[in-house]
Amino acid sequence: MNRPQAIVTGASRGIGRAIALEFAALGFDVAFTYRSSEAQAREMEKELETKGARARAYGVDMADAAALQATMERIAADFPAVEVLVNNAGISIDGLALRFKTEDFDLLMDTNVRAGFIASQAVMRPMMKARKGSIVFISSVIGLMGNGGQAPYSTTKSALFGMTKSLARELGSRNIRVNAVAPGYIKTDMTESLPQASKEGILSGIPLGYLGEPEDIARVVAFLASPASRYITGQILSVNGGLYM
Numbered sequence: 001m002n003r004p005q006a007i008v009t010g011a012s013r014g015i016g017r018a019i020a021l022e023f024a025a026l027g028f029d030v031a032f033t034y035r036s037s038e039a040q041a042r043e044m045e046k047e048l049e050t051k052g053a054r055a056r057a058y059g060v061d062m063a064d065a066a067a068l069q070a071t072m073e074r075i076a077a078d079f080p081a082v083e084v085l086v087n088n089a090g091i092s093i094d095g096l097a098l099r100f101k102t103e104d105f106d107l108l109m110d111t112n113v114r115a116g117f118i119a120s121q122a123v124m125r126p127m128m129k130a131r132k133g134s135i136v137f138i139s140s141v142i143g144l145m146g147n148g149g150q151a152p153y154s155t156t157k158s159a160l161f162g163m164t165k166s167l168a169r170e171l172g173s174r175n176i177r178v179n180a181v182a183p184g185y186i187k188t189d190m191t192e193s194l195p196q197a198s199k200e201g202i203l204s205g206i207p208l209g210y211l212g213e214p215e216d217i218a219r220v221v222a223f224l225a226s227p228a229s230r231y232i233t234g235q236i237l238s239v240n241g242g243l244y245m
């Protein structure tokens, strides 16, 4: 039997890496993107292969629309029967609104919002033909609750809710489901760089009392990609230890 195929964007590190490993463990072949962590991406390819998956890494700056479109075409040639797309790749650039640079705002929008749209466009046709598909956007608790010093990042993560719901409406009749996961604070390079005082402040607001692990997100994404969630579409699933309810 043919193995199912999944695309995970930004899987050289962090949450995307855990998601790709989870799919490999579930029997998927995995295509994934990264921007610059070449060595980690090659290592990751090997790790996925040891789990029995056919795996391939694609280096691309997803903020570059033309480069991303070309890469999605290469992925389609290599993985023609994709049934899961996880739009995970993202960046954070923090700063007070008063001094925030316009070019940083654009970079956040191009990476966190437009890239997910372009990647989704690329998988729609094969998913429509197969009458089967699951697209998952990785948003953030910050898109739900906002945060001082993160207005542009929060804006990009909220934008994904509109995209998720609109695509869910547009594609539902073709049996393509579209959902978003809103992680709270998860232990990755992105949160590693937070000052100790901020980390302590965050912890005090989390009822469960600890930061999440990338695998906590990966398991929920796997659920949203599986038939167990067949009647769930257009939803935002919070995975945040209770930080925001």
Ligand SMILES: NC(=O)c1ccc[n+]([C@@H]2O[C@H](COP(=O)([O-])OP(=O)(O)OC[C@H]3O[C@@H](n4cnc5c(N)ncnc54)[C@H](OP(=O)(O)O)[C@@H]3O)[C@@H](O)[C@H]2O)c1
Binding pocket: 009, 010, 011, 012, 013, 014, 015, 016, 033, 034, 035, 036, 037, 038, 060, 061, 062, 063, 088, 089, 090, 091, 092, 111, 138, 139, 140, 141, 182, 183, 184, 185, 186, 187, 188, 189, 190, 191
């Ligand atoms: N960590 C958290 O607490 C948290 C909370 C809520 C939401 N999130 C969201 O979860 C997602 C993953 O976060 P993370 O913490 O795992 O981040 P991370 O550790 O910084 O990893 C980001 C991944 O995305 C890739 N990437 C970033 N920009 C890219 C670009 N322009 N083109 C292609 N690939 C790109 C990176 O590739 P390289 O390795 O090559 O740079 C890397 O694989 C993001 O969308 C983030 O906003 C994270």
